[in-house]
Structure formats: C-alpha cells, structure tokens
Amino acid sequence: MMNKTPSTNGHSTNGAEPKRGTLLVKRAFPQMLKGGVIMDVVNAEQAKIAEDAGACAVMALERVPADIRADGGVARMSDPELILQIINSVSIPVMAKARIGHFVEAQILQALGVDCIDESEVLTMADEENHIDKHKFEIPFVCGARNLGEALRRIAEGAAMIRTKGEAGTGDVVEAVRHARSIFGEIRRLQSMSTDERYTAAKNLQAPYDLVNEVAETGKLPVVNFAAGGLATPADAALLMQLGVDGVFVGSGIFKSGDPAKRAAAIVKATTYYNDPAVLAEVSRGLGEPMVGRTVSSLAEMELLAGRGI
Amino acid sequence: MASKGKALVGVLSLQGDFREHIEKLESLGAQTLDVRRASDLAGIDALILPGGESTAVAIIESSHAAHGIFDEIRSMGESGLPIWGTCMGSILLAKNIEGSKQGRIGLMDITVRRNAFGPQRFSAETPLQIPALGALPFPGVFIRAPILTAVGEGVEVLGRVEQGTVMAREKNLLATVFHPEVVDDARVHEYFLSMIQF
Numbered sequence: 001m002m003n004k005t006p007s008t009n010g011h012s013t014n015g016a017e018p019k020r021g022t023l024l025v026k027r028a029f030p031q032m033l034k035g036g037v038i039m040d041v042v043n044a045e046q047a048k049i050a051e052d053a054g055a056c057a058v059m060a061l062e063r064v065p066a067d068i069r070a071d072g073g074v075a076r077m078s079d080p081e082l083i084l085q086i087i088n089s090v091s092i093p094v095m096a097k098a099r100i101g102h103f104v105e106a107q108i109l110q111a112l113g114v115d116c117i118d119e120s121e122v123l124t125m126a127d128e129e130n131h132i133d134k135h136k137f138e139i140p141f142v143c144g145a146r147n148l149g150e151a152l153r154r155i156a157e158g159a160a161m162i163r164t165k166g167e168a169g170t171g172d173v174v175e176a177v178r179h180a181r182s183i184f185g186e187i188r189r190l191q192s193m194s195t196d197e198r199y200t201a202a203k204n205l206q207a208p209y210d211l212v213n214e215v216a217e218t219g220k221l222p223v224v225n226f227a228a229g230g231l232a233t234p235a236d237a238a239l240l241m242q243l244g245v246d247g248v249f250v251g252s253g254i255f256k257s258g259d260p261a262k263r264a265a266a267i268v269k270a271t272t273y274y275n276d277p278a279v280l281a282e283v284s285r286g287l288g289e290p291m292v293g294r295t296v297s298s299l300a301e302m303e304l305l306a307g308r309g310i
Numbered sequence: 311m312a313s314k315g316k317a318l319v320g321v322l323s324l325q326g327d328f329r330e331h332i333e334k335l336e337s338l339g340a341q342t343l344d345v346r347r348a349s350d351l352a353g354i355d356a357l358i359l360p361g362g363e364s365t366a367v368a369i370i371e372s373s374h375a376a377h378g379i380f381d382e383i384r385s386m387g388e389s390g391l392p393i394w395g396t397c398m399g400s401i402l403l404a405k406n407i408e409g410s411k412q413g414r415i416g417l418m419d420i421t422v423r424r425n426a427f428g429p430q431r432f433s434a435e436t437p438l439q440i441p442a443l444g445a446l447p448f449p450g451v452f453i454r455a456p457i458l459t460a461v462g463e464g465v466e467v468l469g470r471v472e473q474g475t476v477m478a479r480e481k482n483l484l485a486t487v488f489h490p491e492v493v494d495d496a497r498v499h500e501y502f503l504s505m506i507q508f
Contacts, residue, residue, distance in 0.1 A: 054366045139431050
C-alpha cells in the first residue's frame with residue numbers, strides 16, 4: 001500500500017520536480033510538533049487514547065521503558081504488524097524506535113511508512129561505536145542527547161530533531177532537567193565566546209566546528225529540541241517547557257499511571273499553558289495514581305540508559 | 311488597534327510552529343501576539359493559524375483555558391478580520407474536512423483532505439507558480455500536507471498542483487497548505503499583511 005509511489009507524488013507543477021527527504025523537509029516535520037506532547041504507545045488502543053487526549057504524535061514501541069527495565073532482556077524495534085495497526089488507527093504522525101546503529105531496523109521502519117524514527121538508547125544498542133547515518137534516509141530521525149556535544153554529533157549524522165535523554169522509565173525528571181540545563185547552558189556559553197575561542201570550544205565539545213559556529217551565532221540548535229526521559233506529571237512537562245524545550249515526550253508516565261486518558265489530557269494542556277500556574281493547578285487535580293517510579297540515584301550503574309550511544 | 315503600518319497580528323499558539331510565524335512577522339515590522347485564550351483576540355488586526363496537528367489543537371481548544379477561541383475567531387472572521395491558515399490552519403478554516411467531524415473554525419468555503427500526500431516520506435519541497443506573488447516560483451514546503459479538493463464560488467484559487475489547490479483566498483480569508491513560515495521568502499507573509507485594512 002505505502003509502496004505505491006507516484007513518480008511525481010502529485011506535487012509537481014509546471015514541470016518543477018518535488019524534492020523529497022531534503023534537510024529542509026526533514027527538519028520542518030518536527031517544527032509542526034512544537035508545543036505538543038508525543039506519547040509512547042505499545043498498541044492501537046493506546047494510540048487512540050493518546051490521540052483523543054490531544055497528543056501531537058505517538059511513539060510506537062514494544063514495551064514502555066518501565067517494562068523494559070523490569071523485564072530485562074534485549075529490547076528491539078516493535079513488530080511491524082503492531083506498528084501498522086497503530087498507523088492505521090490514528091491520523092496523527094507515528095514515530096517508532098530503532099536500536100542505536102541498527103540501520104536495517106530503520107530501513108524497515110521507513111518502508112512501513114512511519115513518519116519519524118527515534119534512534120533510541122531505551123532499546124538495546126546494536127552498535128556501540130557508530131550511530132545510523134541518518135542522511136541516507138528520506139524520513140527524519142530524532143536522537144537523544146545529554147549535552148550540547150552529543151546533540152551536535154547527532155545533528156552532524158543527520159538527526160532532524162533532538163530530545164534530552166533523561167532517564168527513561170523511572171518517572172524521575174532529574175536527568176531530563178540536567179540534560180536540558182546542560183544543553184542550554186552550553187549554548188549560552190558559546191554565545192559569550194569571542195570567535196577565536198569557538199575552535200577550541202568545538203574541540204572540547206567533540207562536535208563539528210561549523211555546527212558550533214552556527215549555534216554560537218543563532219543561540220539555538222538548528223533543529224527542534226524536545227524533553228524526554230522520566231516526565232510523569234503535568235508539572236514535569238511545564239518545568240521542561242519553562243526551561244526552554246520546544247515540546248515533550250512522555251513515555252511510561254502515562255500508561256503506567258492510574259488514569260492514562262485523564263493524565264495524558266492534563267499533560268497536553270500543561271504543555272500549552274506551561275507559563276500559567278492557575279491552569280497548571282487546575283489540570284493537575286485528581287489525576288489518580290502517578291506511575292510508581294524509581295529514583296535515578298537508586299539505580300545501579302548498569303541500569304542507566306542515558307550513557308548509551310554518546 | 312495598532313497604528314497604520316504597524317499591524318498587530320495574533321498567532322494562534324496552542325500547538326505548532328507559531329514561533330516561526332512570529333519571527334517572520336517581526337522581521338517584516340509587524341507587532342505580534344501569542345493567542346492562547348479568547349480574551350487575547352481583542353484588538354488584533356489579523357490572525358494566523360499556524361502549522362501543527364489539527365486534532366490536537368481542536369482538543370486543546372475544547373479545554374477550559376482555551377474555551378471559546380474558535381467561536382470568537384469565527385465571529386471576528388465573519389466581521390472581516392483577515393485570517394490566514396497554513397497547513398493545519400487551512401484545516402481549521404475549512405467548512406468541510408473529508409471524513410472527519412473534528413472541531414474547526416469552519417469559516418472558509420473549501421473542502422480539505424487531511425494528509426493528502428501520505429506519510430512524511432512523501433513530504434516534499436516543490437517550487438510553486440503563484441501569479442499573485444510575482445513570476446518567481448515560491449518555495450513550497452509540504453509536510454504531511456492537506457490539499458483543497460474543492461472550493462466554493464466565492465473562492466479565488468491562487469496556486470495549484472496536480473492533486474488540487476494549494477493556496478486560495480475568500481475575501482478576508484487566506485489558506486495555504488504549504489509552510490511559508492519555514493523558508494527564507496517572505497512574500498506570502500507580505501501578501502497577507504497587505505490584506506489588512508486600516
């Protein structure tokens with residue numbers, strides 16, 4: 001069905017050929033998600049709940065991060081059958097996760113018709129040295145980052161969207177806050193540097209000079225930047241929005257809570273009205289049990305996901 | 311009401327790429343206002359409905375904080391307020407959305423098909439011939455774009471591709487299914503600002 005590719009895709013006018021999969025087209029996709037909430041879902045039923053709550057996109061994965069933590073084992077791309085069921089159940093964009101470096105999972109996801117691929121540290125790594133060369137794909141990728149250097153390395157590889165890594169599946173927002181503050185703080189430091197200091201900054205960030213220079217000039221990443229990893233409440237979403245991110249991902253926080261539909265809708269409103277405490281107070285009332293959560297500081301080193309794929 | 315030459319343009323800021331519109335408008339010398347509540351609409355000279363997800367925005371609009379924004383926009387549009395919808399915004403403006411009962415402003419006599427080109431893989435940039443903007447093609451960026459499959463008698467078609475209409479105007483209402491706010495060409499924004507009467 002999705003392989004029926006018309007030669008012009010119907011965009012053509014007066015002989016001008018449409019160009020698909022350009023950097024502009026890949027970077028513009030996440031721009032339309034800004035100010036919104038992207039929710040982790042494992043089946044079509046959850047996807048529908050997310051859409052009805054006002055999600056701007058859903059992320060398909062086989063188990064939410066809290067379950068990946070609890071169950072252990074190798075975490076992979078979802079079954080394509082499940083992904084297709086999710087695509088067919090909603091009108092909003094569908095993203096799906098591939099393992100870091102697993103470019104064949106990414107090829108499969110692109111062929112299935114997902115709108116965006118998350119090359120994710122939440123899944124087990126497939127390549128401990130290399131990420132996917134994301135320039136080779138027609139659809140955009142989102143990648144996690146803990147700091148500016150990581151973000152710029154992913155962008156150099158072709159990522160069209162960045163998210164904080166946070167510490168997924170914990171319900172503890174502390175790492176997402178740390179990563180957001182780190183990225184924005186390092187951007188501010190770059191802006192205060194003289195131009196001759198930017199070369200050494202690029203060396204220290206282990207990032208390409210051209211990207212470092214661009215960030216120093218513009219004061220922002222060249223792609224959309226969301227928060228992810230451990231967000232569980234409307235207040236968590238608003239906190240990250242006030243820190244300066246463009247939107248939020250919520251994973252286990254919704255479908256591991258007592259009333260997913262209500263909590264999802266509340267987080268959507270909190271993301272729009274992140275600067276309005278009266279609205280935040282109203283939407284935070286009576287949401288039922290939040291996900292139980294585990295403090296990041298209680299996790300053993302080997303349980304931490306954020307250090308994967310730096 | 312702003313003084314002549316310094317229009318106050320509201321941008322619906324519930325979700326989507328409203329910031330891109332605001333930056334473009336400010337580069338053209340317009341004053342801007344984020345619109346998140348019905349009360350924010352008082353005093354604006356024009357309104358932009360940005361790109362984003364139409365179902366998400368319709369759900370946010372039905373919440374307590376945003377309540378009544380669509381009703382107020384509809385009433386102001388009927389009274390002649392210039393309103394421009396890009397991509398999602400054109401869906402919110404349309405009277406008819408194929409196969410959907412989702413919430414909408416429903417002012418413009420157009421029929422829109424959501425996500426007409428397929429998933430993101432089929433999103434594209436395409437130069438568009440739009441005579442109202444001059445001879446130089448406009449860089450059309452289509453992101454999971456809708457298309458206008460039918461337009462009413464009073465609607466002027468300003469741009470087309472094979473599958474349908476991509477830009478149309480009905481008096482004070484303007485719809486584009488592509489995203490002029492993400493390219494370095496301000497002609498559609500300039501065209502819209504010229505629709506403001508003082």
